[in-house]
Amino acid sequence: MRDVSIIGIGQVAVGEHWDKSLRELGYLALSAAMRDAKVERIDSLFVGNMLAGELTGQEHIGAMIADFAGLRGVEAVKVEAACGSGAASLRMGYITVAGGMSDIVACVGVEKMTDRPNDTVTSALAMAADNDYEALHGLSFVSINALLMRRYMHEHGYRKEDFAPFAINAHANAVNNPYAMFHHPITSRQFAESKMIADPVSLLDSSPIADGAACVILAPTAIAREFTEKPVRIRASTIATDSVAVHDRRDPLFLEGGAISAQKAYAMAGVGPGDIDLFEVHDAFTIMSALSLEAAGFAARGKGVALAAEGQINLGGRIPITTMGGLKARGHPVGATGMYQIVEVATQLRGEAGHNQVPSAHLGMAQNIGGSGATVVTTIMEGN
Amino acid sequence: MEVARYWRTTGQRYQLIGEVCHNCGKKIFPPRDVCPECDKEAKTPYAFTGKGEVYSYSTIHSAPEGFEKYVPYTVALIRLEEGPLITAQLTDVEAKDVRIGMPVEMVTRVLREDGERGMLVYGYKFRPSLLGLQSADLHPVESAV
Numbered sequence: 290m291r292d293v294s295i296i297g298i299g300q301v302a303v304g305e306h307w308d309k310s311l312r313e314l315g316y317l318a319l320s321a322a323m324r325d326a327k328v329e330r331i332d333s334l335f336v337g338n339m340l341a342g343e344l345t346g347q348e349h350i351g352a353m354i355a356d357f358a359g360l361r362g363v364e365a366v367k368v369e370a371a372c373g374s375g376a377a378s379l380r381m382g383y384i385t386v387a388g389g390m391s392d393i394v395a396c397v398g399v400e401k402m403t404d405r406p407n408d409t410v411t412s413a414l415a416m417a418a419d420n421d422y423e424a425l426h427g428l429s430f431v432s433i434n435a436l437l438m439r440r441y442m443h444e445h446g447y448r449k450e451d452f453a454p455f456a457i458n459a460h461a462n463a464v465n466n467p468y469a470m471f472h473h474p475i476t477s478r479q480f481a482e483s484k485m486i487a488d489p490v491s492l493l494d495s496s497p498i499a500d501g502a503a504c505v506i507l508a509p510t511a512i513a514r515e516f517t518e519k520p521v522r523i524r525a526s527t528i529a530t531d532s533v534a535v536h537d538r539r540d541p542l543f544l545e546g547g548a549i550s551a552q553k554a555y556a557m558a559g560v561g562p563g564d565i566d567l568f569e570v571h572d573a574f575t576i577m578s579a580l581s582l583e584a585a586g587f588a589a590r591g592k593g594v595a596l597a598a599e600g601q602i603n604l605g606g607r608i609p610i611t612t613m614g615g616l617k618a619r620g621h622p623v624g625a626t627g628m629y630q631i632v633e634v635a636t637q638l639r640g641e642a643g644h645n646q647v648p649s650a651h652l653g654m655a656q657n658i659g660g661s662g663a664t665v666v667t668t669i670m671e672g673n
Numbered sequence: 674m675e676v677a678r679y680w681r682t683t684g685q686r687y688q689l690i691g692e693v694c695h696n697c698g699k700k701i702f703p704p705r706d707v708c709p710e711c712d713k714e715a716k717t718p719y720a721f722t723g724k725g726e727v728y729s730y731s732t733i734h735s736a737p738e739g740f741e742k743y744v745p746y747t748v749a750l751i752r753l754e755e756g757p758l759i760t761a762q763l764t765d766v767e768a769k770d771v772r773i774g775m776p777v778e779m780v781t782r783v784l785r786e787d788g789e790r791g792m793l794v795y796g797y798k799f800r801p802s803l804l805g806l807q808s809a810d811l812h813p814v815e816s817a818v
């Protein structure tokens with residue numbers, strides 16, 4: 290197996306791109322990453338995407354984006370794992386380079402959501418859940434997270450306002466990220482007063498839907514320095530699964546897929562949670578941040594929220610999370626999100642995170658989650 | 674909902690018919706054919722009593738397509754007395770009166786009206802149980818179908 294590095298990164302600012310189509314967004318991120326890597330051709334393209342068919346009426350977007358980007362003829366395929374699609378496409382690219390099948394591989398995450406009305410998007414997102422046994426009963430994706438949050442508060446004795454530090458930290462970090470959707474900080478008072486969507490989840494617990502695209506270029510580490518001064522090594526790449534429906538989990542408050550995925554990644558990299566300098570969590574909802582921190586071994590059961598209250602998740606804390614705004618404030622273009630996380634960790638490890646730079650960041654981890662925990666993709670990266 | 678899919682899932686939606694694993698005895702709902710406990714095949718039908726308690730709940734204010742006219746409505750995870758968790762709506766109760774641990778029982782109601790032809794999809798919901806869990810002893814239910 291060959292060692293694999295990221296030799297180029299590219300991203301489009303997350304937001305409402307009413308003037309850009311899905312293929313244009315994909316192309317913009319891909320071309321930016323190819324410029325960054327100084328490559329003019331690639332061997333393979335993996336496109337992570339969840340909802341192109343449902344929201345834009347277009348499937349077959351591997352070939353579509355390859356052609357639109359002037360790469361006609363190249364191997365290209367779409368990868369889907371709900372909101373975990375972005376990082377899942379990186380995993381496919383990683384396997385391809387590590388296995389020696391291709392040398393230069395592009396992995397793009399792309400999503401176009403804002404053309405459609407809210408209830409259509411709400412229904413589309415519910416497809417990440419179990420259609421026959423969750424969505425049929427009128428559960429939105431938000432409400433599934435609400436069920437988890439309410440039970441978590443009940444079992445561990447937290448109040449709703451205890452979750453505020455996750456959202457406040459994310460917004461504070463997004464202020465300095467030019468690619469983030471939001472650039473305003475929020476206060477605990479705003480958090481407490483924000484509109485209820487599915488009790489106890491309110492608007493400021495939730496990440497916003499958006500359009501976006503991000504991309505990385507992979508190459509064997511042995512030749513990475515021919516392209517860049519700052520290659521970022523992929524020390525581990527894993528995917529693990531759990532039941533799609535929350536009610537089928539052994540313990541709904543423990544993300545077993547997250548734990549398996551993280552443990553496999555730690556073993557692959559030969560490190561533990563104590564060695565990780567920053568962690569991009571899948572904060573689709575504040576409760577998911579808490580459950581992810583616990584599943585990945587950064588906090589004991591029921592202590593994820595306490596870790597946030599102690600300020601340990603902030604820049605300068607023991608384990609900074611959502612360092613560029615996270616899903617909450619960078620925005621959550623679902624199938625692209627996992628790739629934004631990878632690009633953000635790479636940015637930190639290249640020392641290019643500006644005001645948000647985690648000092649002497651050496652090892653960074655990203656964990657991208659499909660659905661409420663059914664697919665969990667973990668990536669550990671190492672800087673120079 | 675497609676007609677074939679409607680009929681395929683009728684037993685589960687009307688009568689909470691799941692499965693029982695003959696290898697380890699685990700009661701399974703929704704039916705899944707392979708026991709999640711011991712990974713052996715489990716295809717023997719088993720009718721649940723429909724009694725359980727609220728494990729968690731949420732009230733939805735922003736609904737998916739097809740459910741807009743029902744907002745606000747309350748959804749829940751129910752711990753059935755036989756063991757499994759099940760996802761369903763609560764009915765015949767005000768959202769403010771719902772509590773974790775509240776005893777509930779299954780009833781059959783309209784889940785939603787489907788598509789332009791207005792096909793009604795029926796299925797299980799749960800309402801507060803007046804007698805509580807102990808009522809199961811008073812009303813023995815044929816459990817193996």
Ligand SMILES: [Zn+2]
Nearest residue numbers: 694697708711
């Ligand atoms: Zn069994």
